Amino acid sequence: MNLKITCIPGDGIGPEIVAEAKKVVEKAGEIYGFTPDFTDILMGGASIDVHGVPLTDEAIATAKAADAVLMGSIGGNTTTSPWYKLPPDKRPEAGLLKIRKALNLFANLRPALLYEELAAACPLKEEISKAGFDIMIMRELTGGLYFGERKTYEENGLRTAMDTLTYNEEEIRRIAIKGFEIARKRKKKVTSVDKANVLDSSRLWRVVVEEVAKDYPDVTLEHMLVDNCAMQLVKDPAQFDVILTENMFGDILSDEASMVTGSIGMLASASLNDTKFGLYEPSHGSAPDIAGMDIANPIATILSAAMMLRFSFDQDKAADAIEAAVKQVLKDGYRTGDIMSQGYTKVGCSKMGSLIAERIR
Ligand code: IPM
Ligand code: MG
DSSP, rough: OEEEEEEEESSHHHHHHHHHHHHHHHHHHHHHHHHHEEOOOOTTHHHHHSSSSSSHHHHHHHHHHEEEEEEEEEEOOOTTTTGGGSSSGGGGHHHHHHHHHHTTTTTEEEEEEEOOGGGGGOOOOOHHHHTOOEEEEEEEEEEGGGGGOOEEEEEEEEEEEOOOOOOHHHHHHHHHHHHHHHHTTTTTTEEEEOOTTOOHHHHHHHHHHHHTTOOOOSSSSEEEHHHHHHEEEHHHHGGHHHHHHOOOHHHHHHHHHHHHTTTTGGGGEEEEOSOOEEEEEEEOOOGGGGGTTSSSSHHHHHEEEEEEHHHHHOOOOHHHHHHHHHHHHHHHTTEEGGGOTSSSSEEOOHHHHHHHHHHHO
């Protein structure tokens, strides 16, 4: 069986980490009886350098023709890279926003969990971290402030700028349904995060989430204001199961949650639409400062590839095997620089990929 996968190596450490994920998927395919059929496309700075735009229509068509997209990372140093001298809609990030919208990837799943083997890297006090945590952030990805009307203009002689935050009930309902469905397979709790004490869009969010909750009587729903949630994530992260929230809040909270795990280099993510199609990428950025040095941690991308095999290709056994291989490599004492501590064996990006591939059973 052939799995049609479009790859976006992207910028910074992207090409290195995607190469390792491909290595691991190929090995899993040998054992579990599938052949990945990879096609690369350019996006972000890599595409700007060649085509002058961060994503071409041909690249989108290639992505659409596949069954899943595996991405590394895009973007460069925002103060020094020439990409950031371009107008906003020509910069690397515009490519990412364009592909999310073009493929209707409205549901962004960002797991933030504490790896037992890496508990020492967690920046929380031990009395808090000892409870452990395993949070799934469900971020709405194609609406809100990111895609609302915006403009910069002059009013009364003052430079003025405006961004708008709009949600309709259908956009809220479809992400809420995904959130409850996922919670059902986990600890059956949804924390819906909003700013309903101030924003109309949040008040509608709350009403629609309540309506959806009626179809999931087995799942507990609670509402939490976003500022309180930011605080609770460092005070008592064990209270959360699924965090369901809109685009901008999800962007901010998911970075916070990943930092709280202490191992952002380990965290995968999936962006899904209504079909089996998905885009899978690590939660971290392109780390331009360490690009090309073979020291990046490829694990988040490898785990994203495992999510891809599970969600888009129903290859649950291969996904389990990859996740087990990652655990095993950590047990065996191998670490990349970002998760290194005393007494372990430090390895580079490609070595880490090979060690994981070797451990797939
Ligand atoms: C993310 C990133 C993007 C976002 C940027 C690169 C546009 O921060 O995936 O979280 O804000 O969505
Ligand atoms: Mg972000």
